[in-house]
Structures are given as C-alpha cells and as structure tokens.
Amino acid sequence: MMVKKIRVLIAKPGLDGHDRGAKVIARALRDAGMEVIYTGLRQTPEMIAAAALQEDVDAVGISILSGAHMTLVPRVLEQLKANGQGAVHVFVGGIIPKEDGEQMRKMGVRFVYGPGTSTMDVVRDIQALVG
C-alpha cells in the first residue's frame, strides 16, 4: 500500500511573536490532508533547515512580519541547499514589499503571500507543486 502524504514545515524565524498567520496556514494545510510540522516562534534559519532535514518535508512555509525577510529568507534557502535539500519548495507569507517579493522569487522562493491571501490559494499552489 503506497500512500504519499505532502509534508510541510511551517516556520517562524526572527523575533516577532505574531503567529496567527502561521497557525491559520498550518490549519488550512492540515484540513487539506497534509502533514504539517509546526515549529513555534523565534527560529533561526539554521534551526529551520535542521527541522526540514529531519522531517524530510516537501515544502517550507516561512511566516515573517518583522520586516527582516531579506536577511532571513536567503539564509534559509542557503542552509537548505547546504543540507542537500535545494529541491524543497519554499514559500513566504507576511508583509512583504512588492520589490522584495520579486527579488525573493528570483532567489528561488516559489510563492510570496501578502495579507488577505485566501488559504484555498495556498493549498492549491502547494498541491500543484508537490502533488
């Protein structure tokens, strides 16, 4: 019996403590049948990459509201690559200026979500990438 489940890590790097967005996404992905690993607040990029490796996830969702995305996200991408997980899909949610979003996509981030994004869209995007 082969059953493949989509596994997604939802991580909150940096120092802001607003995790409602992360929890909403985690819940929506769970209800869409995915296995969601939630790591809690204040993670360093190294901790996120270590968790992604041990959990063998298909995707990593990063929630940032602190404005530090341009320092934190590239470091997560680097760490994932260094661990042999360059193929893991990374998506970012938070308050991200348009130019930063475009730049992150050039670095390899698959999706950037702003406030007001429908959880259905996130589910559909990840299913399309991984499913």
Add this chain to the structure above:
Amino acid sequence: MAVTAESVLAGDRLALSRLITQIENGVQESRATLDALFPYTGNAYLIGVTGPSGSGKSTLVNQLALKLAQAGDQRIGIIAVDPTSPFSGGALLGDRVRMSDLFANPNIFIRSMATRGALGGLARAADDAAYAMDAAGYAFILIETVGAGQSEVEIAKLAHTTIVVEAPGLGDDVQAGKAGLLEIADILVVNKSDRLGAEASARALENALALGVEINGNSDDGWQVPVLRVSALHGEGLPELVDVIYSHRRHLQDDRGWAERKNRRARSGLVRLLKESLYTAWQTQVSEDAVDEMAAKIAGGALSPEQAAKRLLET
C-alpha cells in the same frame, strides 16, 4: 529513489530522514534497505513516553534528551507521534514547539510522525523507524505517543522502559486503579509538580500501586514502579528520572526482562506485518465496490456484519 543502507550506516542524516518517509509511505524499496540494516540493530535503548494530552510529554522529552545527550557523546533519536485527522487525513504535528532546545544539536534527530489511522497511540511506521535510527547509531530513542487516554498501550510492546506522564488534577484514586495506561508504566511521572494538587495525584498513584502489590504481590520481574515528582518546565526532578531510567535498564539487563522485551517487540512487529500483508493481498482480490455493496447490506439490515464479512472472505 532507494536509500542505501550504507548511507544510513555512514550517518547521513538526510538518508535516514528519507528512509523514514519511505517506511511511512510503504515504498517497496525501503523494505530491502531495512533488511540490510537489521543486522546492525539491537544496540539502541528505547524509552516510551506516554500520557494524556497536555500532561507535558513533549517538554519532558525535550529535557530528557538534553540530559541524556549531556551524559556522554551519544546520539539521541526522538519519534514524536501526533494524530491524523480521520476526516481530512491531514495532521498538525506540533511536538517540536516544545523541543526547540534540540533543533541545532547535531547529536539529536527529531522526527514527527502522524498516526495515519493506526490505533493504540503510535504510528505504524514507528517500530521500523526506530530500527532505522538504531542501525544509524542512535544510543537512545525516545518515542512520544499521541495524547493517550486509557487504552493507548501499544508503546509498551515497543519500548524497553515505558514512562507514563500524568499531570495534577486529572483524576482520583479510582481513575488511578483502572486498567490500561497505568498498568504499562515502568516509571510513573507526575509532571507539573509545582502545581496545586500534584502531591495528591502522586499519592493516589502510589496508593493504587501499593494496592496492586497487596493483592498480587510484586510484579513478576521484581521491578517496583516508582512515582516521581517532576517539573519538566523548570527542570526539577530530572536527574532523579534519568537515574531511575538507568536503574530500570540495569534491572532488565541483569534479569531475563531484556530478552523478554526484545521478544515482545519482535512478536508484535511480526503480527503487524502479517496482518498488513494478508490484508493487502486480500484487497487486491476484492473490489471496493464489493465492500461497499456488503456495507449497504449491513446498513439495510439484510446481513449481519459477521455474515457480510464471511461472504467477502469467501469470494
């Protein structure tokens, strides 16, 4: 893509991680890899941590792993199980939230696992994942069950030492006397011992244990289950807990208990595999439609469940 046994044995963490995924997903190649790894197993010490949701299992596992890792240059594996939704098939695996102290430690490997429909408090893949970690050189493997009510007792078939974690205020001495979860404890922990009512909970458990001894005498293997007061959050009572784990281990090794537990795990794994293989083999012969049809007959009152099952097995 098959994961080679060599890469797991060489300590490649990504290889171990991928192998566990393949075990969970029932990928055929993982069976051969596990077979090749099996001769390298048998060195890990398996500690089960179970108890009701919210009793503080994850926080306790976090602290235990830190203490065990400090005790020597040894690797610690953690398998943390949370429930799969019976509706969506998804799961929210949140045990890591309490384990951030361990993420960056190169000697610690944490794997969250969903039950995927398995009953008894564990995931089907937990046993084989523990074998994989064992072969990869993890000296201790801590297995945290789902929040357990009264009868999630599968962990006792797997672990060398089973720790049952209780928290204050969850029940009186009648609860403590019920069959099930408390019977499988090698060590009882009353966590959150700084809270009101902790001492009463600990006493109720001690009384229930004493009553058992009064009626049945000491357990067959002569181990007396201790009740420990611990505050995992504040790090209190942990050195004592580690000491008791080590003395239970010595107790098993000095006695026939070691071999018995090894056999118990082997047997329960074997039976599980047999059930799965028989069911899978049978499934290929009978269509889903036939099962639906029989279910409709039961629901409609035309057949009893027993009669329907018999018919399906005869086709």
